[in-house]
Structures are given as C-alpha cells and as structure tokens.
Amino acid sequence: MxxxxxxxxxxxxxxxxxxxxxxxxxxxxxxxxxxxxxxxxxxARLGPDRSFHVLPAVAPGAEALPMLDPEMSHALCWFRLADGPVRLSASVSSPFWSMALFNGGGEVVYSLNNRTSGSGELAMLVLSTAQLSILRENPPDNLDELIVIETDQAEGFVLLRAFVGDRPAAGLVRDGLAGARCETLASASTAPAPTPGG
Structure with a gap:
C-alpha cells in the first residue's frame, strides 16, 4: 500500500x-x-382550548410535562390568539401558587406568583399588539385590575401550579385549579393574531 x-x-x-x-x-x-x-x-390534545385542565398528580415516570414538581398540583390552558385575547383568573387556596405563560415551543414568555401578583389572585389578559390597539378604543371596566401581557406569539399555553402542603389540602387546591378561568375577552377579539413564529 x-x-x-x-x-x-x-x-x-x-x-x-x-x-x-x-x-x-x-x-x-x-x-x-x-x-x-x-x-x-x-x-394541546387534553381537551378544548380556552379551558383549564387539571393535570394528573405527578408520579415517577408518568409526568404529563417534563420536570413537574411532585409537591405541586398543575392545571394547563392552551390558547390561540386568533380566537381573541385570553383572560385568565384564578383564586387558589394555597400558601404558594405560580403561573407561567409559554409560547407554542414551550419557552417561558412571562411568569408570576401569588406574592408578585398584587392581590394574591390571578387576574391577567394576554393579547397581541393589534388586539391591544382595539382594546384601548373600548376598554373593559376592570382593565386597571388586570395584568396586561402583550405578546407576538400566535399560540401558547398557561401552566398554573399550586403547592400542596398535605393530603387534606390537596382537594381544596385541586378545586381551586379546576375553578380557574381561561376565556376569551370579546371586546378585542376581532383583531388579527400574529403569524406563527412572528
């Protein structure tokens, strides 16, 4: 060779x-x-959009999402801004709860907890820039009570989680998550949503 x-x-x-x-x-x-x-x-296939779905309790090897905390209960709401702005509200009986807003790729866009929310309850509005312009022309009466999040993401989801201190408290926490609202704000729903990846 x-x-x-x-x-x-x-x-x-x-x-x-x-x-x-x-x-x-x-x-x-x-x-x-x-x-x-x-x-x-x-x-996204858990159930209809614009509704919080309480996730099963976290068990080893059977997590609904990666890296969920087993000491917490979780609820998730999927949304598309093409269907209008998303109004979020919740009152959870827990010493600690937090909310994270994710884009469609699973990246955190915004987060807060009961200590930073001001009132201890969740009261938030998620909408596109165009929808915010329409909303300013005809604002709802309680706009000043809402945390307004303007985003360029066409879709995403909200993950609401609450600490479960002990077994007797678990039912109250899950009831609070089940009662959380994720709904359309009609007054600004006619604005076009951003294009995916925009």
Missing amino acids: SRRLLVRLSLYGLASLFLAGIVHIFVILTVPGHVRAEAFARL
Whole structure:
C-alpha cells in the first residue's frame, strides 16, 4: 500500500470522525427540544382550548410535562390568539401558587406568583399588539385590575401550579385549579393574531 493511499485513507477517516462528531453534537442539542415540543403537542390534545385542565398528580415516570414538581398540583390552558385575547383568573387556596405563560415551543414568555401578583389572585389578559390597539378604543371596566401581557406569539399555553402542603389540602387546591378561568375577552377579539413564529 502506497504512502499516498495511506495518507488519503487517514484523511478520510479523520473527516468521517469529524462529521460523526458534528452529527452527535447536533442530536444531543436538538433532542430535548423535540421531546419537549412533543410533550406540549400532547397537552394541546387534553381537551378544548380556552379551558383549564387539571393535570394528573405527578408520579415517577408518568409526568404529563417534563420536570413537574411532585409537591405541586398543575392545571394547563392552551390558547390561540386568533380566537381573541385570553383572560385568565384564578383564586387558589394555597400558601404558594405560580403561573407561567409559554409560547407554542414551550419557552417561558412571562411568569408570576401569588406574592408578585398584587392581590394574591390571578387576574391577567394576554393579547397581541393589534388586539391591544382595539382594546384601548373600548376598554373593559376592570382593565386597571388586570395584568396586561402583550405578546407576538400566535399560540401558547398557561401552566398554573399550586403547592400542596398535605393530603387534606390537596382537594381544596385541586378545586381551586379546576375553578380557574381561561376565556376569551370579546371586546378585542376581532383583531388579527400574529403569524406563527412572528
């Protein structure tokens, strides 16, 4: 075997290893995102949009979403802004609750908890820039009581979670989550929503 052929084979081998390394790194970096997106797609099929759905209690190996806290109860509402602004309200009997607004890809857009909400209750409005312009022309009476979140995301979901201190409190917490509202604000529902990925 000639020296030139050996050099050529060695270069091919190094190039193959380099390419395999790039593919390996790409897979490692993208798999978590695909797994998360698939989990969120499953959650979108829990039930109708614009309604909070209480998730099953967290059990090892059977989490409805990655990295849910087993000490918490969870409820989720999926929405599309093309259907109008989303009005969120909840009053949960728990020493601690939090709310996170996610975009369609599962990235957190906004979050708050009962200590930062002002009143200790959830009162929020999520809408697009165009919908906010319409809302300013004809605002609802209690607009000043709502936290207004303007977003360029066409769809997303809200994850509401509440701490369950002990077993007797679990029923009250789940009742509070089941009573949470995720509904359309009609007065600004005619505005177009942003395009996906916008």
